[in-house]
Amino acid sequence: MKNFAWPFLMVTLMLASVTYLYLQSAVIDLQVHEKTLMAIHAVETLDVQINQNVLGVRAGLQRSYQPLNQAFQNLYAALDALHSYEQEYTTNKADTAHLVQHLSALRQTVQFKEDALESFKSSSATLRNSLMYFISLHYRLMDLVNTNSDILNANALPKLLGQIGNRALQLLQNPLSNADTALFGLLQSLDTFKWTDSEISRGLETDLKSLVTHGRLIVQHLQEADALLRQAMTLPSGEQILALKAAYLAYHTRAEQRAYGFRQMLYGTALLLVAYLTYLFIRLRNNTRQLIIANTQLQQAKQEVQEYASTLEHKVTERTDELAQANHAISHLNACLKQENLRMGGELEITRRLQQMILPRETELAKIGELEIAGFMEASSEVGGDYYDVLQHGEHVKFGIGDVTGHGLESGVLMLMAQTAVRVLLLSEINEPKRFLTILNQVLYANIKRMGVDKNMTLVLLDYHAGGLRICGQHEEVLVVRQGGRVERLDTIDMGFMLGMVTDISEHVNPLQMSLEPGDGVVLYTDGITEAFNAEQQMYGVERLCEVVSRVWEQPAAHIRDAVIADLRRHIGEKVVLDDISMLIVKRRVASA
Amino acid sequence: MYFADRGRSRSSTPTKNLLSLSKRAWKSGLFALLSLAFGLAVAAPPPANEMIAVEVEPIQPLPLSIELNSEIVRLGEKLFHDPRLSHDNAISCVSCHNLAAGGDDNLPLSITNTGKPDVIHAPTVFNSGFNFRQTWRGAFRTLEQQAEDALHNPRHINMTWKGLLPKLQAIPDYAAAFQRLYPGGLNRDTVLNAIATYERSLITPNSRFDKYLRGDTAALNAEEQRGYQLFREYGCISCHHGINIGGTLFQKLGIFSDYFGGREITQADLGRFNVTGKEEDKYVFKVPSLRNVAVTAPYFHDGRVATLEGAVAFMGRGQLGRTLANADIQALVRFLHTLTGEYQGKSLEAAP
Numbered sequence: 047m048k049n050f051a052w053p054f055l056m057v058t059l060m061l062a063s064v065t066y067l068y069l070q071s072a073v074i075d076l077q078v079h080e081k082t083l084m085a086i087h088a089v090e091t092l093d094v095q096i097n098q099n100v101l102g103v104r105a106g107l108q109r110s111y112q113p114l115n116q117a118f119q120n121l122y123a124a125l126d127a128l129h130s131y132e133q134e135y136t137t138n139k140a141d142t143a144h145l146v147q148h149l150s151a152l153r154q155t156v157q158f159k160e161d162a163l164e165s166f167k168s169s170s171a172t173l174r175n176s177l178m179y180f181i182s183l184h185y186r187l188m189d190l191v192n193t194n195s196d197i198l199n200a201n202a203l204p205k206l207l208g209q210i211g212n213r214a215l216q217l218l219q220n221p222l223s224n225a226d227t228a229l230f231g232l233l234q235s236l237d238t239f240k241w242t243d244s245e246i247s248r249g250l251e252t253d254l255k256s257l258v259t260h261g262r263l264i265v266q267h268l269q270e271a272d273a274l275l276r277q278a279m280t281l282p283s284g285e286q287i288l289a290l291k292a293a294y295l296a297y298h299t300r301a302e303q304r305a306y307g308f309r310q311m312l313y314g315t316a317l318l319l320v321a322y323l324t325y326l327f328i329r330l331r332n333n334t335r336q337l338i339i340a341n342t343q344l345q346q347a348k349q350e351v352q353e354y355a356s357t358l359e360h361k362v363t364e365r366t367d368e369l370a371q372a373n374h375a376i377s378h379l380n381a382c383l384k385q386e387n388l389r390m391g392g393e394l395e396i397t398r399r400l401q402q403m404i405l406p407r408e409t410e411l412a413k414i415g416e417l418e419i420a421g422f423m424e425a426s427s428e429v430g431g432d433y434y435d436v437l438q439h440g441e442h443v444k445f446g447i448g449d450v451t452g453h454g455l456e457s458g459v460l461m462l463m464a465q466t467a468v469r470v471l472l473l474s475e476i477n478e479p480k481r482f483l484t485i486l487n488q489v490l491y492a493n494i495k496r497m498g499v500d501k502n503m504t505l506v507l508l509d510y511h512a513g514g515l516r517i518c519g520q521h522e523e524v525l526v527v528r529q530g531g532r533v534e535r536l537d538t539i540d541m542g543f544m545l546g547m548v549t550d551i552s553e554h555v556n557p558l559q560m561s562l563e564p565g566d567g568v569v570l571y572t573d574g575i576t577e578a579f580n581a582e583q584q585m586y587g588v589e590r591l592c593e594v595v596s597r598v599w600e601q602p603a604a605h606i607r608d609a610v611i612a613d614l615r616r617h618i619g620e621k622v623v624l625d626d627i628s629m630l631i632v633k634r635r636v637a638s639a
Numbered sequence: 640m641y642f643a644d645r646g647r648s649r650s651s652t653p654t655k656n657l658l659s660l661s662k663r664a665w666k667s668g669l670f671a672l673l674s675l676a677f678g679l680a681v682a683a684p685p686p687a688n689e690m691i692a693v694e695v696e697p698i699q700p701l702p703l704s705i706e707l708n709s710e711i712v713r714l715g716e717k718l719f720h721d722p723r724l725s726h727d728n729a730i731s732c733v734s735c736h737n738l739a740a741g742g743d744d745n746l747p748l749s750i751t752n753t754g755k756p757d758v759i760h761a762p763t764v765f766n767s768g769f770n771f772r773q774t775w776r777g778a779f780r781t782l783e784q785q786a787e788d789a790l791h792n793p794r795h796i797n798m799t800w801k802g803l804l805p806k807l808q809a810i811p812d813y814a815a816a817f818q819r820l821y822p823g824g825l826n827r828d829t830v831l832n833a834i835a836t837y838e839r840s841l842i843t844p845n846s847r848f849d850k851y852l853r854g855d856t857a858a859l860n861a862e863e864q865r866g867y868q869l870f871r872e873y874g875c876i877s878c879h880h881g882i883n884i885g886g887t888l889f890q891k892l893g894i895f896s897d898y899f900g901g902r903e904i905t906q907a908d909l910g911r912f913n914v915t916g917k918e919e920d921k922y923v924f925k926v927p928s929l930r931n932v933a934v935t936a937p938y939f940h941d942g943r944v945a946t947l948e949g950a951v952a953f954m955g956r957g958q959l960g961r962t963l964a965n966a967d968i969q970a971l972v973r974f975l976h977t978l979t980g981e982y983q984g985k986s987l988e989a990a991p
Contacts, residue, residue, distance in 0.1 A: 109697030111888050112881035115771035122780070161915075167888040168923070175874030179959060182872045252961065259895070259960050 053326055060319040067315060071308035078134045082294060085127045089152075090287050092121040097279065100163060103170055104275055111167055118160055125153050141297045148290040155283045162281070166274035173267035176260040177218075183257045184211055190250065197242075206236055210261065217265070221272055226265045233261045397429045397458035401626075404465050406436045414438055415635070417510065418567075419445070420603035422611060422629045430626035431457030431503070432572050435465055439472045441511055447570040447630050448505030448521060448545075456499045463493055464503060464545070479509060479518040479557040483542055490546040502546035506538050508568060513634070515568070518542055518557035522573060523588060527633075529565025531599040533592045567603070567633030569595050574625035575610075578618050586617050603631045697880035700849035701766065701930070701980065707840050714816050715837025718830065723810070724803065725752065725796045732789065732796070732834070736764035738982065740990035741934035742841065747942030751794040758794070759907045760942035763935045765982065766928055768839035770886035775940040776911050777889060777925045782835035787827075800827050843931055843980025843987055851977070859977055866974025869967055873959055883928040884978060890926050892939070895960030898922070898953065907940065933976045934989040947972050 095117045102108030128149055132142065184207065191197050191204045210232045217225035237258045241251060354361070401423065411419045419436055431450025436443065448464060450457040467489045476482045486505075494501055506521035517524055519542035526534040536558065543554035562568070571591065578586045591610065598609045607629060614627070718724060722731040735749040735757075736742055742763030748756035759775055767773065773785035789795045790803065807813045808825055817825035817833075848867075850858035859867065870876055881887040889911050892898050899908060906913065911923040924940055937943065938950040951971045955963035963971075979987050 109876075110699070110881040111771075112699075115881075115887055119771070119780070164889055165919070168890050171877045171888060171890060171926075172894060174877035175958070178872060178874040178877065256959075256961050 053322075056322060057319070057326075060315060060322065063315050064312060064319060067308050067312035071305045071312050075134055078131055079298060082128065082131050085124045085131070086287070086291050086294060088124040089121060089128070090291070092117050092124060093156075093283050093287060096121065096159070096163075100166070100275060100278065103167075104271070106174075114163070114167075118163075121156060125149070125156065129153075141300060145290070145293055145297055148286070148293050152283065152286040152290055155281050155286055159278050159281045159283055162274050162278040166271055166278060169267050169271040169274060173264060173271050176263040176267065180214065180257060180260040180264060183253055183260070184214075187250065187253055187257065201242060203239065206232060206239070210236065210257070214261065214264065217268065221268055226269070229261060230265055233258050393455045394429050397455050398425050400458045400462055401425055401429065401432070404462060405434070410438075411436055414443055417443055418603045418633045418635050420607040420631045422607050422627070424623070424627045426453075426574070426623050426626050428453040429458060430574070431461045431501075432574065432626035432628040433461040433464060433505075434570065434628050434630045435468065436630070436632075437469060437472055442477070443510040444468070444472055444507065445510070445570075445630060445632055446505055446507035446519065447572060447628060448503055448519075449572045449626075449628075450503045451501050456497065456501060459497075460490070460494065460501055460503060460546075464490060464505065468507070477509075479507065479516050480552060480555045483507065483519055483545075483555050484550065484552040487543070487545045487551045488549065491549055494546045502544045505545055506541070506570065508570075508632075510562065510632070510634075513561055513563065515560050515562045516557050517560070518555055520544060520554075522571060522576065525569040525571075525588075525592060525595060526560065526562075527567050527569060527595055527599050529563060529599075529636075531596040533596050535588065535592065562634050564634050564636045567599070567631065569606075570630040570632075572626060572628040574623070574627040575614055575629060577625065578614060578623070578627070579621060580617050581619055581621060586614060590617070603633045606633075607631050696852060697876050698848075698852065698884055699882045700852045701769075701842050701844040701846075701882060703844045705840060705842060707836055708820070710816075711820055711833055711836045712840045714813075714820060715833040715835070715840075717813075718834050719837050723806065724790065724798060726798050726802060727752070730796065732764075732786075735761040735795075737990065738764075738841070739988070741765070741931055741987050742767075743935050745936060745990040747937050747945075752797055753794070758905065759940055760937070762927060763931060764838055765841050765843050765980075765987070766883050766930050767841070768835075769842075769881075769883040770925070770928065771888075772886075772925055775907075775924045775927075776913050778914050782838045783831040786831050786834045786838070803830070841982065843982050846930065846980035847977040848974075849980065859974075862970055863973045863977050866970035866972070866977075869971055870974055873955070873963075873967075875954065875958075875971075878926045878958075879929050884930055885926045885928040888926055889920075889923045890958075891923050893922065893957040895958065896956045898939070898957055905941075910940065929975060930978050931980060931987050933972075933979050934987050936989065947975060951975070 096114060099108060099114040099117055103111065103114065108114075132146055132149070188204075188207055188211070191207060197203060210229065213225050213229040213232055216223060217229055236254060239254070402425075405421065405423060411421070414436070421434055421436070423432060423434065425432075430453050432448075433450070434445070434447040436445040438444075446468070448461070450460045450464075464486070467486050471482050471485060476485065483505075490503060504519075504521040506517065506519040506524060508524070509516040515526075517536065517538070520538050521542075522538070524536040524538055526536060528534065540554075541556055541558060543551040545551070569591075576586055576588050576591060580586075590613070594610050594613045595606060598606050601609070610629060611627075719732045719736075722728050722734075724731055730752050735744050737744055742765035743761045746756075747760060748758070749761045751757050762775065768782060771777075773779040773782060779785040779788065790798050804825065804827070807817075807830065814825060817829055821829040821832075823829055847858045847863075870879075878888060878890050879885045892910070909921050911920040911925075912918075914920070932938075932950075933947060936947065937945045938947070939953075944950045944953060948968055951968050952963060955961055955968070981987065
């Protein structure tokens, strides 16, 4: 569920943004906009229509007020419509208030106009009434006067009537002229006219009085109606409509710009949403694919398990048999191993005894007066093939140290052979070291071949005679220690070759001749010492050996040996000794001793 | 509202006006060309499917029928006749506007629901949809406003919306009908619309004078035609014109002589002054329609003139400033009798 929370939140947020932006970008209802424009247009047209109607009425071309009333009714309806659309303009409060102001100003003007025109209508109706009656009266009177010769010739009435008719016409033709004053004067004259009996007898009096009354009314109402007309026509309704239109268009433009901004953001957000959804879709598809793969694997595993389960009994039986067989084999092997162990234990014991048995005795060593000798050998748990020996032959002392590769009985036997051969060669007076070593190699080579084992041997032989020392054979370094403890390390690589590997090693044997003064000596060792590891996996090393030997060199040979062994033991600590440890210390006695 | 039903029957958008104008221009030749030359405004509103013989005639005949939602008209009719609209189930619209009595009650002043006489004479409901304002003082622009006033007026129906709407809602027929006919169901606006729609349907076409206007010159006899001649000559037509022969303007009652004859002036006598508060609007009233005038006696805002002859005689004195000859009065009265139209195919009659 946690994995879904983030995308869900993102999508919800984006959807909410899209909705908000959509609402903001759609604030202009196109229908309302169109209706508003149409209503403004209707207001404009109706205002013009009202003006046209009023002028038509005034000119006498329009005999009914009904179109004028209708135009006003429609105008109010259009204004009501505009007012109702105001509720829809929600974008900007200030703009809306501005529009409302324009609209209410216009409505007020329209009301003023209507009030003025209502009065105009009344006044104009009275004027029209008087005019109609005036004309019909005037016509009747003129007719009467003209057809009665006594009136026509006797007094000024016909002339006065004619003047009144002319002035009335002049006034109607040009209301702004001073014909009104003239007409008024003529009517005054008619009002104060001295009637003759014949006129009274013809009943003209009443008609003449009506003519005067209506003539005066015409003058009065013509002025009044025109004043009202001017008042209505000069009201700024047209300007206000244009201002309203301009204000609305400005408002609309601003709203449109704002909506455009929101639309841009809407597109952006929508694109983001689509991109994000696509990303989610792709991720989902990948997940689905992986799920399908996992599911297939699961199905396979399940099938295997089912198959396995169905064959389990058989398999258990089979396995039980196998186990029984294996158990039998192991028991057999165990028995063999026990036997082998016994055998091997015996072999090792024999080898160890062989090794110890063949070492030179203390008494032997003590007989060599010129040299002080101390030897040490400790076999490892498996018994290696270490060998050292000291043989006196006449005035010569032959001593050497070696190491047969591998462990066990074969290595021990090989060492024994080497010891025997050395003694044989010594007794056979083979003094030349090169020849000595070459024959020794041939003996060992032949025997190793016969034994059919893959073993060989390193061996260094030293020959002391009257303060001279000859060294030959390949083994570890030979340490020559001078009186005072200075150690010379001699590399034996070029002094011989591994024994038992090839038939002839004569070419490789290069003996070294050196002197050995009193107090000088030689330290021989096997790799069991230098390659002994401590708990930190560090080797004991030649350097440390040299150091210890150097430090205690002035002491007797046995002491030197003990010091080295003690130091070595400290180094090894609790660790198991893996290889045989052998050492031989030969020191030329100081003459006085 | 502008494009809604208020304008549907009689008027239309400006565009439509121009269209129908050009249509007529083909048909009525010279007069239409003249009127075009003098300005589009000269055009009268179009009675759509009828021919008018004389374009500049100040009086137009009533349409033979009006397009209205007949179901709403029926619903309005029911409300108009239903005394349950009043708080004590005593009176309905029809109490004062009796269709069988010319659309009014033929009383000088109607009896109000308190038993006392009303303050002003009830005008006829017939053709009231053609008046530019409603009531004598012209207080209302629409029939809806007038109907609402009548519903609330303590002298008339004397009902509140709070009382009326639940009452009507409780009547299953009304609830169902309003639900069916109006998206908003039963409410203030729809009740008023139903009543006003019914009132708009109350027209009285086919008067003899309308037939005359449509070209049937034999519809009026010589005496009646002379009456119409006098009607124009004496200037009556300058106020009584248009489709309703009146109902297009306000005018002072008694320009030349006092109508009230020294009697005590009531508030109702002040007329339009009661609406505008302007001094010059005192004794100013809406010019009433003269249609069916012969069957809607008594006359004027106070109903104090019982006969048509009396009314014509006062008009001569008051509005023209002279005493009309008896023969002229008779001719005018004969003419006025030709203005009686038909409702549901039958000529209107005064109350027996």
